[in-house]
Every structure is written in C-alpha cells, then in structure tokens.
Amino acid sequence: MVIAFENILMTMGHDEYIDWKLLVCRMNGELSKEEEQKFLTWLAKDTRRKAYYERMVAEWNSDTIRESDMSRELAKLDQFLYLQRKKGHQVMLRRRWLKWSVAAVLLVGLISSVYMLQRMRVEILEKTSVAVITPGKSKAILILSDGTSVNLDRGVDSTDTFIGVAKIKRNEGTILFEEDRRGTEMEYNTVITPKGGEYHVVLSDGSKVWLNADSKLKFPVNFGEGKREVFLSGEAYFEVVHDEGHPFVVTTDLGNVRVYGTQFNVRRYVDEEGIRATLVDGSVGFAKNGQKEDEYIKIEPGYQVRYEEGQEVVVQKVKVYNEIAWKNHQFSFERKPLDEIMKDFMRWYDVNITFEDESLHELYFSATLNRYGNIETLLRFFEAGYDIKFEINGKNIKVRRK
Incomplete structure (x- = not known):
C-alpha cells in the first residue's frame, strides 16, 4: 500500500485526536452506536478528514492491503495529531513527493499498532563492519x-x-x-x-x-x-x-x-x-x-x-x-522516549547503544515489535519515523541524525 500526504494543513485542538483503532473498526463495521457518533463528529470537523478516510476505505477494499498495513498507516495520522497538539500551534506539512510505504517497511518483526507521522523512508542500515547480533534466548x-x-x-x-x-x-x-x-x-x-x-x-x-x-x-x-x-x-x-x-x-x-x-x-x-x-x-x-x-x-x-x-x-x-509484553515475546511501548526503548534493546540483544546528540533521547515512539526479530529490521522502523540513522560497528550501535 502506498499513500501520499500532500499539502495537508491541520489546525490542532483537543478534538483532533482519534484512536486509529476506531477507524479500523469503522471500516470493519464493528463500531458501537457511541463509537459511531464519535467517529462522525471527528469526521465532520474538516472536509480533508473525509477525503482522507475515503482514501483509507479505497485502500482497505483493495486486494493488496493487509490489516496490519492499514493499522500502521492510520497510526501515522494519530501520532502526528498527538505530537502537534502538545506543541499547541498550527503546522503545515510541506509537499512531500516521497510517498509513504507501509507494507514494505517491516513485514518481518512487526505486529502492527505503530503510531507515526513522519516521512517513511526505508534505507539499508549503514554499517562500518558486519556484526552478528542475535536476539536473546533462554540462558x-x-x-x-x-x-x-x-x-x-x-x-x-x-x-x-x-x-x-x-x-x-x-x-x-x-x-x-x-x-x-x-x-x-x-x-x-x-x-x-x-x-x-x-x-x-x-x-x-x-x-x-x-x-x-x-x-x-x-x-x-x-x-x-x-x-x-x-x-x-x-x-x-x-x-x-x-x-x-x-x-x-x-x-x-x-x-x-x-x-x-x-x-x-x-x-x-x-x-x-x-x-x-x-x-x-x-x-x-x-x-x-x-x-x-x-x-x-x-x-x-x-x-x-x-x-x-x-x-x-x-x-x-x-x-x-x-x-508485561517482554514475557509474551514482544517489545510494546506507547509514546516512550527512544533512549528508554534502547535500554531494553541493549539488555536483550547484548549490544552497546550510544547517541550522537542527547536531543535524540526525546524522540517518542509507540509500537509492538517482535522481541525475537532481527535487530536491523527493528531499527529500520525507528529510522522510518524520524530523520535518524543507526550505525552498527560490531556490537556497538550509534544513533545519529541523517
């Protein structure tokens, strides 16, 4: 699934935020009367939301889309609204000719429920040396x-x-x-x-x-x-x-x-x-x-x-x-700063992760990831959310800006 966001202007307010799961349930016809009213109220606030939702439905009904892909796409909107509401001002998204690709980002290692709205650009991790980094095991x-x-x-x-x-x-x-x-x-x-x-x-x-x-x-x-x-x-x-x-x-x-x-x-x-x-x-x-x-x-x-x-x-x-996600073989976090997430990665993958800039500590992510997934695949998810890059050198990983 590929969807482009172009020239979208959002005026932020307390009623802008909507749970992406509500939209997924709406497309599946699973909303209660109360939830349906909440959705309609949200939709009526801005004509662009209606256009956005119609595009979502079109993609949803296509033969190529999977529920996890849609969840990820809707999550980007959700995260964007949340972050901008915290800033308390209007934001103009510049025209991006770089399209959003969801299905290709993390087919292995993700379960869905990912909140993001930044340009999703998947690049191969830059490596200064080949490293064998494996997830933890029973020992x-x-x-x-x-x-x-x-x-x-x-x-x-x-x-x-x-x-x-x-x-x-x-x-x-x-x-x-x-x-x-x-x-x-x-x-x-x-x-x-x-x-x-x-x-x-x-x-x-x-x-x-x-x-x-x-x-x-x-x-x-x-x-x-x-x-x-x-x-x-x-x-x-x-x-x-x-x-x-x-x-x-x-x-x-x-x-x-x-x-x-x-x-x-x-x-x-x-x-x-x-x-x-x-x-x-x-x-x-x-x-x-x-x-x-x-x-x-x-x-x-x-x-x-x-x-x-x-x-x-x-x-x-x-x-x-x-x-308790770790017990169920997953990483699961909601609006959690990157430095705290990386502490769990360091313990589980037995690696050392450092940051080029302390401001990178405060990048917030939400996701449910496979705890036994390949670390390179998981790190691409974080790269897709912000303009950051992970450099791997043996068991040392450095987080820097692109």
Missing part, C-alpha cells in the same frame, strides 16, 4: 547454596538434568525446584540471567517466575514457616501460589512488594530510576524499605505502583500489556 547461571555454578544455557545440553532437588529442563528453558524438608537451615539459590538471556523458574512452593534479561533472583531452597521471601534485581514476572498463612514478598533495594496470591510484574534495574510493580491479577502491596506492614500501599489489577528514592510513591492506571 542463565544457577548458583547453588554451596557456591557451585551451573550453566543453564539451552544450547549446552538438550537433556533434562537433576541437581539435588532441582530439575533443569533445558529444552524448555525452565528449572523446577521440588520441596525438600530434610534440611532445616535456610539456604538460598540464585538464578542470574545475563544480557541477552531470559529464564523460567518454578520455586519449591509451585510459584512461577519469568526472569527478563540482565536480572537476578535469590530465593530459598525451601521456604520456611514464615513469609516466602525472594530477592530481585532486574525484572521478573510472577505467578504466585496462594497461601494465606505464608505471604509472598519480593524484596528489592528500594522497597518490597507483598503478594496475596496473584500475577504481577516487578521492574527494578539499578541503571534506571526507581522501581515499578504492575498488577495483572489478584492483590499486591508496596512499601518502601523500613516501612511497617500496615504501611503497605495496595493496588488493584490494571494499576502500577512506582517509586523513586526520595520521592513519594505513585499509583497509576497503566496498559498492563505494555508492561
């Missing part, structure tokens, strides 16, 4: 309570292995710990995922933990009679077995997340400011280090608690999918 190091280290890399051995009460299922990238009450002394194991790694851990009580890249989880070989406490650095998704008599606590250097049988995500990287815990289902509470049990702040599903050292605890509603 980790297990450090037993006696100090012994075990490589959990899936590629080391395809057979299941037993180490004491632990069963390593390398083909599945999982390690399971069975309960063993023979010992009374509290002993701890630690699973560490390097950059470019992830791993699945099943604790002795049956609770499940998914570790993201560059993370560390310390946990008892057997949980005692009191609380079930684990220690986290990095990011992990938890599915905790309910046990009212033995509360589950995730401890970090900034605070603790107290769990009451639930599914949630905790992110606390030392190179990022603060901790954030996102609740998917059930109930959790958060307390800063040193706070008492009755001072825990509880949140509901769909909410996130954030805390930065020296600041107040903040509770806010979030799009849970974006927060």
Whole structure:
C-alpha cells in the first residue's frame, strides 16, 4: 500500500485526536452506536478528514492491503495529531513527493499498532563492519547454596538434568525446584540471567517466575514457616501460589512488594530510576524499605505502583500489556522516549547503544515489535519515523541524525 500526504494543513485542538483503532473498526463495521457518533463528529470537523478516510476505505477494499498495513498507516495520522497538539500551534506539512510505504517497511518483526507521522523512508542500515547480533534466548547461571555454578544455557545440553532437588529442563528453558524438608537451615539459590538471556523458574512452593534479561533472583531452597521471601534485581514476572498463612514478598533495594496470591510484574534495574510493580491479577502491596506492614500501599489489577528514592510513591492506571509484553515475546511501548526503548534493546540483544546528540533521547515512539526479530529490521522502523540513522560497528550501535 502506498499513500501520499500532500499539502495537508491541520489546525490542532483537543478534538483532533482519534484512536486509529476506531477507524479500523469503522471500516470493519464493528463500531458501537457511541463509537459511531464519535467517529462522525471527528469526521465532520474538516472536509480533508473525509477525503482522507475515503482514501483509507479505497485502500482497505483493495486486494493488496493487509490489516496490519492499514493499522500502521492510520497510526501515522494519530501520532502526528498527538505530537502537534502538545506543541499547541498550527503546522503545515510541506509537499512531500516521497510517498509513504507501509507494507514494505517491516513485514518481518512487526505486529502492527505503530503510531507515526513522519516521512517513511526505508534505507539499508549503514554499517562500518558486519556484526552478528542475535536476539536473546533462554540462558542463565544457577548458583547453588554451596557456591557451585551451573550453566543453564539451552544450547549446552538438550537433556533434562537433576541437581539435588532441582530439575533443569533445558529444552524448555525452565528449572523446577521440588520441596525438600530434610534440611532445616535456610539456604538460598540464585538464578542470574545475563544480557541477552531470559529464564523460567518454578520455586519449591509451585510459584512461577519469568526472569527478563540482565536480572537476578535469590530465593530459598525451601521456604520456611514464615513469609516466602525472594530477592530481585532486574525484572521478573510472577505467578504466585496462594497461601494465606505464608505471604509472598519480593524484596528489592528500594522497597518490597507483598503478594496475596496473584500475577504481577516487578521492574527494578539499578541503571534506571526507581522501581515499578504492575498488577495483572489478584492483590499486591508496596512499601518502601523500613516501612511497617500496615504501611503497605495496595493496588488493584490494571494499576502500577512506582517509586523513586526520595520521592513519594505513585499509583497509576497503566496498559498492563505494555508492561508485561517482554514475557509474551514482544517489545510494546506507547509514546516512550527512544533512549528508554534502547535500554531494553541493549539488555536483550547484548549490544552497546550510544547517541550522537542527547536531543535524540526525546524522540517518542509507540509500537509492538517482535522481541525475537532481527535487530536491523527493528531499527529500520525507528529510522522510518524520524530523520535518524543507526550505525552498527560490531556490537556497538550509534544513533545519529541523517
């Protein structure tokens, strides 16, 4: 699909912004009465919107278009309206003879839902040397309570292995710990995922933990009679077995997340400011280090608690999918600055990314991308949104202006 935007003048206002999904549903005949009225109100504000929408419908009805292509095209309009509304003034788009190409940009590695409105120009990444940069995989190091280290890399051995009460299922990238009450002394194991790694851990009580890249989880070989406490650095998704008599606590250097049988995500990287815990289902509470049990702040599903050292605890509603997308093999972000996105890329692809100009940090993107996609393909997406370029030299990547 190729669509050209030429001499479009948009007067920005609070009613200009419309969710691109609404337009997609309109073309599919899936709008409710309320949504239909919202669409018609938006459409009536400017004759150019009607012309734009008619062109969308024409493309939609063609044999060559796919839904993901249309989603991307509509997303460009959405992002443009959002960005210009923030600026608070009128914008004239200069005539661009360079047409917008959507279907050819990211046929591999994108799922759709991409917000952009800048000229989409796909160029081959400039490389000063050929580099083999691969996405992360199931790999980790297990450090037993006696100090012994075990490589959990899936590629080391395809057979299941037993180490004491632990069963390593390398083909599945999982390690399971069975309960063993023979010992009374509290002993701890630690699973560490390097950059470019992830791993699945099943604790002795049956609770499940998914570790993201560059993370560390310390946990008892057997949980005692009191609380079930684990220690986290990095990011992990938890599915905790309910046990009212033995509360589950995730401890970090900034605070603790107290769990009451639930599914949630905790992110606390030392190179990022603060901790954030996102609740998917059930109930959790958060307390800063040193706070008492009755001072825990509880949140509901769909909410996130954030805390930065020296600041107040903040509770806010979030799009849970974006927060846990990594567990579902995706990158998902909405109006997120480029430097924050690249931090996740660095951890997952085990590369070093630098910026030629700090102003490039504040370029905002929204997308859902394949976490196992080729990094060069994914970087082209960012190049298409703004006049930027990624130079690859071995495992070093530099972001600069074109």
